[in-house]
Amino acid sequence: MIAEYDLSNVAEIWGKQLKNRQFDLWRYHELLPIKNPDPLISLGEGGTPLIKAENLGMMVGCPNIFIKDERQGPTSSFKDRQAAVTISALKEAGITELVAASTGNVAISYSAYAARAGIKLWAFLTSLVPAVKMHEIALYGSQVVKVTGTYDQTKKMASEFARQRNLTLDMGTRTISSVEAMKTISFEIAEQLTRMLSPKTDNIHKSLKWRSPDWYVQAVSGGMGPLGVTKGFRELKEMGVVDKLPSIAIIQTDGCAPMVESWKKGLDEPLTVMHPQTHIETLATGDPGRTYILLKQSIDKTGGCFESVSDEEAFRAMHIIAKMEGLSFEPAAGVAFAGLFKLIRNGVIKSTDTVVINCTGHTMPAEQWLLGDDWSRDIELPSYEETPQQDGLLAALNRVAPERFPRIAIADDSLESRRLIRRILQSQGEFTIFEAGDGKELLAMIEKEKPDLIILDLVMPEMDGFEVIEILKRNQDTANIPVIVASAKELTPNEKNRLKGQIQTLMQKGEFLNDEFLGEVRALLK
Numbered sequence: 001m002i003a004e005y006d007l008s009n010v011a012e013i014w015g016k017q018l019k020n021r022q023f024d025l026w027r028y029h030e031l032l033p034i035k036n037p038d039p040l041i042s043l044g045e046g047g048t049p050l051i052k053a054e055n056l057g058m059m060v061g062c063p064n065i066f067i068k069d070e071r072q073g074p075t076s077s078f079k080d081r082q083a084a085v086t087i088s089a090l091k092e093a094g095i096t097e098l099v100a101a102s103t104g105n106v107a108i109s110y111s112a113y114a115a116r117a118g119i120k121l122w123a124f125l126t127s128l129v130p131a132v133k134m135h136e137i138a139l140y141g142s143q144v145v146k147v148t149g150t151y152d153q154t155k156k157m158a159s160e161f162a163r164q165r166n167l168t169l170d171m172g173t174r175t176i177s178s179v180e181a182m183k184t185i186s187f188e189i190a191e192q193l194t195r196m197l198s199p200k201t202d203n204i205h206k207s208l209k210w211r212s213p214d215w216y217v218q219a220v221s222g223g224m225g226p227l228g229v230t231k232g233f234r235e236l237k238e239m240g241v242v243d244k245l246p247s248i249a250i251i252q253t254d255g256c257a258p259m260v261e262s263w264k265k266g267l268d269e270p271l272t273v274m275h276p277q278t279h280i281e282t283l284a285t286g287d288p289g290r291t292y293i294l295l296k297q298s299i300d301k302t303g304g305c306f307e308s309v310s311d312e313e314a315f316r317a318m319h320i321i322a323k324m325e326g327l328s329f330e331p332a333a334g335v336a337f338a339g340l341f342k343l344i345r346n347g348v349i350k351s352t353d354t355v356v357i358n359c360t361g362h363t364m365p366a367e368q369w370l371l372g373d374d375w376s377r378d379i380e381l382p383s384y385e386e387t388p389q390q391d392g393l394l395a396a397l398n399r400v401a402p403e404r405f406p407r408i409a410i411a412d413d414s415l416e417s418r419r420l421i422r423r424i425l426q427s428q429g430e431f432t433i434f435e436a437g438d439g440k441e442l443l444a445m446i447e448k449e450k451p452d453l454i455i456l457d458l459v460m461p462e463m464d465g466f467e468v469i470e471i472l473k474r475n476q477d478t479a480n481i482p483v484i485v486a487s488a489k490e491l492t493p494n495e496k497n498r499l500k501g502q503i504q505t506l507m508q509k510g511e512f513l514n515d516e517f518l519g520e521v522r523a524l525l526k
């Protein structure tokens with residue numbers, strides 16, 4: 001069974017009314033199976049920001065990356081859309097008890113909404129779900145049932161429990177209201193993207209001509225998100241609101257990637273992973289069932305793809321986005337970002353493509369895997385009686401940063417570029433960084449600060465990079481400081497010749513994500 005709507009009507013109604021509606025999930029209620037938000041349930045779901053990832057875009061050489069910030073839902077994941085609509089439907093139907101299996105976030109979100117709806121939730125969770133998440137679920141009044149087994153086994157337990165007790169069971173991706181709810185992600189993306197890419201168009205509602213991104217990227221477990229998002233874009237296209245469907249990129253973690261493995265083998269039916277090997281429990285659906293079949297069909301039609309990344313790549317992506325864009329999220333979303341990096345690196349996603357990536361989830365449970373031992377510096381103050389003077393405090397503070405960090409001088413006439421390189425370096429280690437805007441300034445700085453490494457732009461006013469290098473090489477104090485040239489343009493053979501033997505590395509700007517860049521920096525600093 002699927003939900004169908006009279007789409008011809010909807011475009012007309014939206015054209016007239018959308019501009020006066022609140023920016024939340026219910027503004028698209030004509031295309032939802034529930035017409036009105038129940039004020040007794042609603043928590044302000046949907047209507048999350050679309051954020052341009054400017055720094056990340058510069059770093060990977062793909063300027064139009066947008067982050068759909070689903071963390072800003074009531075319980076910090078896009079499951080809030082599903083919970084708002086599905087719990088409303090269950091309440092309308094007079095249901096008072098519900099059984100659901102979850103890898104964590106569905107249970108958190110269902111619990112919050114079920115609490116408001118007066119529905120009791122039996123939340124079946126694998127014991128891998130972090131304790132902090134379980135506590136939150138219990139706090140909302142749900143009964144947590146911990147199953148020591150895989151998520152697929154947990155689903156079977158939940159189903160058997162519901163059958164024995166004759167209780168309603170959440171059907172996962174076969175729950176119509178849930179798939180329908182996820183469509184609102186695509187409606188919001190199209191509307192927001194249009195506003196952000198064409199800020200001059202003031203009435204995007206009257207004409208109702210919106211833009212699809214070229215790509216929608218999401219980390220996938222059961223596949224509810226992309227099922228809803230593809231259906232949403234299909235409906236927009238049928239209504240003539242958008243011209244094309246985005247390609248969908250489904251990212252899984254190497255330790256549990258049944259969809260990716262099946263797709264890469266060209267299979268129409270999914271393989272199953274019996275024993276998922278990943279720390280990222282949110283994504284531990286080993287048996288994708290018919291959702292794979294549905295997703296494969298629409299992804300093959302729209303030029304999308306399935307890709308997987310390691311847990312470590314996901315953790316690394318979390319560091320990068322937190323430090324480059326100020327967003328912290330759970331490892332599952334890190335999987336999506338690591339997948340994005342991989343697809344850009346492999347040329348699947350092109351530098352001219354507009355990309356929207358779903359960013360969602362809680363940070364807390366991630367910490368044990370994410371940070372090394374060195375993440376904090378502790379200050380132990382002597383007791384006041386022992387050292388009442390200020391001296392004791394200052395001595396303690398001095399111990400906070402006693403080391404000499406490697407010193408790097410960046411010379412580039414573009415402030416933006418310098419900031420970018422600074423951010424990239426700081427996102428991955430401790431460095432003391434100096435910036436110069438032209439060659440002359442750089443030479444003065446080198447004399448004063450004695451850097452261990454120089455990152456140099458070639459085209460600069462006053463004195464260009466070529467001249468800087470020649471001067472450095474002539475002086476024996478500076479001749480041995482390693483130089484990385486980061487250039488925005490392709491060099492001519494003649495220019496390359498001038499640099500030959502003089503510098504350590506030549507980088508094209510926009511290729512900074514290359515593990516090579518930081519590898520180079522580290523190697524040269526040794």
Ligand SMILES: *Cc1c(COP(=O)(O)O)cnc(C)c1O
Nearest residue numbers: 105220221222223224225332361
């Ligand atoms: C649920 C969830 C996913 C997986 O979503 P599906 O579309 O159901 O596969 C990914 N990331 C986070 C943070 C989630 O909560």
